[in-house]
Amino acid sequence: MKIVLAQFIFEGNSFSSGRADISNFRDGGILLEDEDHIRQWTSSSESQMSGSLETLRKAGAEVHPVFVAICSSPSGRLTAECYQ
Numbered sequence: 001m002k003i004v005l006a007q008f009i010f011e012g013n014s015f016s017s018g019r020a021d022i023s024n025f026r027d028g029g030i031l032l033e034d035e036d037h038i039r040q041w042t043s044s045s046e047s048q049m050s051g052s053l054e055t056l057r058k059a060g061a062e063v064h065p066v067f068v069a070i071c072s073s074p075s076g077r078l079t080a081e082c083y084q
Helices: 035-043 046-057
Strands: 004-010 029-032 062-070
Touching: 004 046, 029 035, 029 046, 035 062, 046 062
Parallel strands: 004 062
Antiparallel strands: 029 062
């Protein structure tokens, strides 16, 4: 069985006037879009992605992590550019 994994963690607050853009993920957060970089990151961190990869590997699945985005801090809504 082949499985593709993506992880997106963002805490938004509709009461915040500021908008979150891509810098909220790149600067202080995590933004990875390459399977090799994601695997390197998960080998040295405890995250939902690393736990999922380990569990699925033990189950015999062929797993391909393709995207990780973790916001550096809570913020307002995402900008349209960031969402895309």
